[in-house]
Amino acid sequence: MPDRFGRMMNLFEVAKEIADRLTRIFLRDERGRRPVYGGTEKFQADPHWRDHILFYEYFHGDNGAGLGASHQTGWTGIVAKLVQLFGLLDAKKALKAARLRVSSVASRKGKVQK
Numbered sequence: 250m251p252d253r254f255g256r257m258m259n260l261f262e263v264a265k266e267i268a269d270r271l272t273r274i275f276l277r278d279e280r281g282r283r284p285v286y287g288g289t290e291k292f293q294a295d296p297h298w299r300d301h302i303l304f305y306e307y308f309h310g311d312n313g314a315g316l317g318a319s320h321q322t323g324w325t326g327i328v329a330k331l332v333q334l335f336g337l338l339d340a341k342k343a344l345k346a347a348r349l350r351v352s353s354v355a356s357r358k359g360k361v362q363k
Contacts, residue, residue: 268331274313287314
């Protein structure tokens, strides 16, 4: 599957790219600002607020600013799990684990491939 630059990507790489894009909404950019907080200076600059991440209901399509309810995590709470998952897993580890599972299932059925 090609990315936006024409580089071919496997499904793991596609999933990682989507996770990275979602995650960047919540991470500080090169200026130290989080897109999720848009122009809300209290959340951008105040040391008592800037590290408390709010998971909004939906986001502005152009700048990533959080919109809607912020008192429930809803679907955006999955971003925390994506950060954890891709922080621990890489494509080689995922492929190795999948091969071990397939091999294990095949050996239980007596169909081990060599």
